[in-house]
Amino acid sequence: MSDSTARSDSPLARLVSIPTSSEPLDGLFYEPEGGATAGAVLIMHGNCMNFYSGPARFLPKVLVEQGFACLAYNRRGHDILVTPLHRAASGGAYQLIDEAREDNRLASQWLANRGFGTPAVIGHSNGGMLAVQHVADHPDTPALVLLSAHKGGLGILPAISAAGLFAEDKLDERISTAEQMVAEGRGRDLLLLPNWWHVISAGSLIDYSSRLPEMLDVAPQVACPVLYIRGDQESAEIYPAEVFAERQGRTQVEIIENCNHFYAGRETAVTDLVAPWLRQTMSQP
Structure with a gap:
């Protein structure tokens, strides 16, 4: 693993590289100057996105201010096409579900190996669908935030x-x-x-x-509290927050007005919901 200092909007951010069986997972690890007093958070990006765009970019600054350490990282299926190590193409156009699940497990283990235990999880879009499966596979996860998580399964395409x-x-x-x-x-x-x-x-x-996992079928297996956010410009069929809440039983649903799938111009509305909810949830026994 290689670490180096990186410029960021947060006070402390380190560029990290997490080994896999093929290409490493690159990301930024954010840590408060006084240490992670509130816990750790794993941030899973959306389909064909990356750790420096969307919620994975704008959430860490506020979460660090709340005392959370954050790991925002690329799955091997990031962006659409990339050539990170050689001229052979990889990236989102080549993503596989088993590989994505392994990437999330390896990122979580990276945090655990540094003494942070099982982190809370935030997932956007496709990363949210994957986050549901990840949390079901890791029942000691303390909290889950879903940002426009799509329903997955055979019906999503x-x-x-x-x-x-x-x-x-x-x-x-x-x-x-x-x-x-x-x-x-x-x-x-x-x-x-x-x-x-x-x-x-x-x-x-x-x-x-x-x-793809059927997110609504997996929902009852998620034991921790959940915050599920959707923009009012998004389809409730594709991003089924209300049905998920019915099946999971511990989900708070929030619909943000004037908001699209990427939260463009509504970043503050998202952070104003996520940061206090996560701090309160993580502070409970």
Whole structure:
């Protein structure tokens, strides 16, 4: 593991690299000057995002001020396409569910190895769906914050495509083509998508369309308190905060007005909800 000092909006931020079986997970570790008096938080970024954009970028400063240490990190499936170590492509277009779950486990273990125990978890979008599964797998997690976590499962690609994203009206066609490519041994070859996230490998498309956890089915396995935030411009079908709350039983739902999926211009509204809720929840026995 390599650490170095990095410039940041927070008082102390260290660039860290967490080993995996292939590419390391790069991230920033934020720690209050007086030590982490409130606990530690793991921040999981959204699909094809990274540790320096969205909530993973704007939340740590406020959380550090509240006494939390924060680890915001890239999964191996970050951004869309990257070439971090060599000219062979990797990144979001090649993401696999088992790899993403392993990345989250390794990041949590990185914190535990430094004496922080089991951290609270914050997950945005796809990172939120993964966070639900991670917390179900780690029942001693003290708190979970879901920021527009999508429902996952077999229904997510049809839902977001019908909403004009991903493959739009070409989803069945793209899946059929990907199945043929995988059968021919071309799982790493790329397919163009008409909308976000624009390009995907055949193997990742098959994995993503058939192996994502069903977040609402996993919800009853989450034992800790949950804060679930959604913007009022987002679909309640795709980001089902209310149904999750019914199934989980310890979830507080908050809908932010004038707010899109990336919380653009509404960052303060998010931090004003997350920071005090997390501090109060983590201070309880």
